Amino acid sequence: MKILVTVKEVAEAEDDFDIDGLDINDRYLEYDLNEWDEYAIEEAVQIKEDGEDIDVVSVTIGPERAEETIRMALAKGVDRAIRVWDDDIAATDVLDPATKADVLAAVVEQEEPDLVFTGVQAGDDSFGATGVALAETIGFEWGAVVNALDLDAEAGVANVRRELEGGIEELTEIQLPSVLTIQTGINEPRYASLRGIRQAQSKPLDVHTLSDLDLDAGVLESPLRRTEMYEPESEGEAVVFEGSPEDTADELAELLQDVGVVEG
């Protein structure tokens, strides 16, 4: 059995930043493995450790910088990694979920996994759509926002819980092959061990261009275009307590007493 895990290196803005054109100035961005993908990796690695003959492959569409992130996935137990990139992708400004789904579909075609895990959403642009779009594109069944998984490979079924709003979970049987979008909290992601980090150096990390995947640059054409980015007008009327921690704490204590939630 093979599990393909899609992973994204996401950017996070520092506290103070400025916007340069249509994005935050790169100087103020820090890059890390997407939080949701960390749980997806862990889920796949745990299934591998529980079973026999299970291959876990990760794929990212991302620049060379992302290899650091991918190595972390390898260090945590992923067997092999694929990175898709070329000049045409680098020149594209919005990679919308439908486009990503088309590119990832070509990887699925080559790899023929039984299961694909994606994150529920990418922490930076938060489309929350790539996994389900991919499922539809490749003709797999799917389930979104999965926070528990019990795989019955023999019966060809994934028994999942989907986390709905308000503390309600839906129990669903999903036929394989399928794409599951993984929610945080489904497991406890491990830290990479020193041994894992060493081993990751010798695990395969293949770089594919679009043409390696039998795709051409036409696949990148998208009707979506980012036209603006700005800091939202603060609607906040917050009274900001100023001064040393001692001063601000005093003011807050007084407020709590005035409101009446603590005794004065």
Next chain:
Amino acid sequence: MSDVLAVTEHRQGELRDVSFELVTVGRQLAADQGGELHLAVIGGDVDAFADELNLDGVSVIHTVDAGAEFNHDIYTQVTEQLFAEIEPSTLVLPNSVNGLDYAPAVASRLDVPLVTDAVDIARDGETEVTREMYGSKVETTVAVDADTVAVSIRPAEWEATDAEGDAEVREFDAEVDESAVESTVTGFEEVAGGDVDISEAEFLVSIGRGIEEEDNLPLIEELVEATDATLSSSRPIVDNGWLPKNRQVGQSGKVVTPDVYLAIGISGAVQHVAGMKGSDTIVAINTDPNAPIMDLADYAIVDDLFDVVPQLIDALE
């Protein structure tokens, strides 16, 4: 080609709030384009739902008899067929958890571009959708160069429509291909029960990822004891197993409305805010003056929680 189709949502016998917000969005978009607003009600007690949704600005309500609860394979097929029948220019779906489970599939099948989690939509000529990025620190506009577009809307962002209307209700005979229904909902379960009910508390001290380590919890517990408050948290604290699920505030946790909500090291992500924005007084302690929680707060301290909280405990003792 100027009509709008909005697909409503229900669960366990009740329409969800976002359905009434979809009417508001759909009505506006239809008016902008000189078209009509069509609603779809798929599954459940469709007649009762259609009654409730007979609201100002709705032209036609299409009811589809299709099981009691949401199933993404059925919703995808039915929406596709309704789309073919109505030929709308805009398809509006909820960006709810179930929306996440079928909107991308519908868009992909119809080969229509999808923009998710909209907080604003302008559609005069070109479509421009406003959405947030980088944990709500910035907003972006996305222009969609296509005649037909699908947009999923962020719940609780628009007002609900409640004024009555005079829509026509039509039964739509969808042909569901059962062999393509490869997922089955077998039940629902309510989680997050247990000893405390944070939604009853008058004063919540709520912690987020800013607390950094489990070892720092005793500091907060000391504050909770000194103030007789109730302890709650954002999601990562529960994901990490530092607090039980019944302490989680937010979309997938509890909705709380205390007199005072003291958010310590919480950024104010939309799914968190969904659970606490109704609090009477919101106070934030956060090192980041640009954190989205600051927009919501009535009072704020922009400083390190590890400096402020011990002083606060002192001041209260």
